[in-house]
Amino acid sequence: MWKTILRRILLMIPQVIILSVFIFALAKAMPGDPFTGLITPNTDPNRIEELREQSGLNDPWPEQYVNWVKKAATGDFGQSYVKKMPVATVIADKAINTVWLSLLTFVLTYAIALPLGLLAGRYQNSIFDRIVVIYNYVSFAIPPFVLSLVMLWFFGYKLGWFPTSGSGTVGLVQGTFSYAWDKVMHLILPAVTQALLATAVTIQYLRTEVIDAKTQDYVRTARSKGVPEGKVYTRHIFRNASLPVASTLGYEITGLIGGSIFIETIFGYPGMGKLFIDSLVGRDYSVITALVLILGIDTLVGTLLSDIILSIVDPRIRIQ
């Protein structure tokens, strides 16, 4: 068990190194340096050169790379060119918003997907199953931005049930009930949209796994030894059918801070995805580099977690 995990972590090291080199190269290809914005037409060119020398921008690339990695590892991503704040602060601000949104999405996704997938598989070819299959097919095919726009237009503008942008109304006192309620109201529409989109894969997996499991020997054994039908599904089949779902759990957990570019842009929700787009529009390259690096590492950790979770849930994998 521990051996598997250790080997998996060792496998990740070269991946992290290649990823960071790639992003470093990408960052070098972007226009601007840490002094963009500080320089006015009156700045003495010699002074700029001095500043560049001091901050190591004239060093050879390998040296710059090592310094960059050292700083990034301690959470120092430099200054935001536009906001004149440390990049880490800018990102941390938005990350909290995204985590809230993702948590609600996460809960909603499984609250919808688990019962739908399991029941559709159990009562295969029933009317309920057909509806689930159609729902699943539509939510798989619809592009995220189209669904988001329609949701926002219908529930936000036409019906006016939910606020149409932002993460909270300005002026409410923190800690009061109305403040919390206001936050939740801002979350519901983007979270539901994201959850509807995310359910497709999970339902599909669960349904086919349950259908496959029904004819397996272990299920027949369970039935013949007199296990009640309900328990066959909730204990025996569920455990096996949830394996592929468990294997994506790692991504889901680390995906919490990633956020969705489309959802956040359309609902005007100030999270990581919107920060990314805003930084691109504002040409705030230090923030962009940091975001790509953080999300790249985040994805790596996600695959790592997924593999570890899978090896815990499914003992067969550990043997390999």
Added chain:
Amino acid sequence: MKKTKKKFDNGSESLPPMGFNVIVREFSKDKIAMISLAIILITLIGVFAGSIIIDQGALMKVDIFNSYASPSSEHWLGTDISGRDIFGQLIIGAKNSLLIGFSITIITSIIGVTIGIISGFYGGVIDNILMRIVDFVMILPMQMIIIVFVTIIPKYTIFSFILIMSAFYWVGKARLFRSKTLSEGRRDYVSASKTLGTGDLKIMFREVMPNLSSLIITNLTINFAANIGIETGLSFLGFGLPSDTPSLGTLIGYAKTSDVLADKVWVWLPASLLILVLMLSINYIGQAIGRSADAKQRLG
């Protein structure tokens, strides 16, 4: 006696349907697949015929006095912020989105299938190197990196967009076709062909590839829909096609301002519906083809 003889004469008919016939049979048994196919064909004909008739230069001419005109007999679906006809842009945009989705699908398929088959067929060091490259691209936050590339490339055109997209989206295919080739390569006909001294290239692309063809077609169809989705999505955000090239995504992108979204539905809803219908139909056709490739799931 006569009866049996007749049956014997028509022996070819009792053979299981092969290749293209299977797909035709599957479609004739499945009404929704036929409807989807009809929708796609009508859209394709309409869009390409329309784009021949429409004068793009006149269409993209700015007429600010006509800004956001409601639908009328002159402008069937109204106009956008610069007074340009939405219906015309819808046709041209759909043509661009379809063509670009198609090109990306073809390019990524050629790269992905070739690398997948080579990797799976040779195995060993070649497989190891190619698959490490695939693994590396797979773990990148692709959506973000594509957007970054789009912003930092100087002289950005449609072709650079197609190239950027293709550079990242072949990896999934390479992995899929590699695993299929691995299992296909162990079949007897491959060993037999090797023993006869057939060249590797011929085995790979004349003998193994035809056996993967149904998978390739299914993958191509579903991928076509996905690529249209990605292109329109990026164009929607403003990081897709260059701004002078209309795309369905750009049209929907006008809805990023709340005024358009709430009150000027004619600007973005037709394009959204068109994308949705296209996606549903193409995906359904893909699934039908996929079913016909798998004897267990076939309807007919």
